[in-house]
Amino acid sequence: SLTGSESNGSGSLRQGIVTEVGPEGRVRVNCGLQHPISLVVPPEMAVDERERVTVRISSRSPVRAKLVDEPRPGFEVTRADLSAALDRDDAGVRIATSRHGVELTTGRLTDVVGRIERDGMTVAFGSPGRGLPAILDLPADSLARSWPVDGEDEADAESGVESGAPGRFDLWVNAVPNQGSGVVRTEEAMFAALGCLNLKEK
Structure with missing residues (x-):
């Protein structure tokens, strides 16, 4: 309050x-x-x-x-299909979270926080019962692709965002590496991922 x-x-x-x-x-x-x-x-x-x-x-x-009748502080909660959320003009960097994604490290985080700070982001989470790969019917072994490196497409190199990632996302990220369990509760994954992805570039 x-x-x-x-x-x-x-x-x-x-x-x-x-x-x-x-x-x-x-x-x-x-x-x-x-x-x-x-x-x-x-x-x-x-x-x-x-x-x-x-x-x-x-x-x-x-x-x-x-x-x-006053503006409500805090988050605004709306309901939307995943495809509609990803198609928004202000979707920014589209990030999927999964234990099968690329492990988030300090070096990789540096690659993407500048783009997030500039363009914003849309982050999708699965559930303990069904992760995003199962929900979207994607093979888990296709998600942990290497992070962009020098010599790739100029747009990808500038943004630090992987091109052609499965499921219409720019990145598949494992924000809780070494989690020590098969699943992480959704609210725990939200704190872990958003806490890292909201860091500033400088």
């Missing part, structure tokens, strides 16, 4: 999920308090069940809160 005072009121801003849309313009919202709370929807807002909303809490005991 964000705490402090702003021009339209004081209190803390919290993110919540609408769990039920009721009559008379009221909704029930789960926003991290002990129980979901019932709130009036402002006339200028329209919300649906399972929608993410912003709640301003001015008192916890008794609970006083209201829905506010």
Whole structure:
């Protein structure tokens, strides 16, 4: 949550999920308090069940809160097919993560962080039950290709990104080398991969 005072009121801003849309313009919202709370929807807002909303809490005991139509801090969560995400104009460097990919090292990371900082990136993760190779029906032994080296295509050498990688990705990366287990939980893989790939070039 964000705490402090702003021009339209004081209190803390919290993110919540609408769990039920009721009559008379009221909704029930789960926003991290002990129980979901019932709130009036402002006339200028329209919300649906399972929608993410912003709640301003001015008192916890008794609970006083209201829905506010303000920009939500943090990540924006959307649903999209993988092909649609890879086809976006702002997809940047398209990176797939897999234990069968090229092991991420400090040298290889240096090759790609400049391009990521300039163009952004789209990173795809599998699941503990099915990794990306199985999901995309790709042979695992085709993924660990060598990193670009001097003398390759000029565009590839400049970007540090491998051309022709399987599955419409620019790179297949193993971000947790020596992981010591057959699978890594998706949330652990996200922290490991994004923590490295978001490093700055300088």
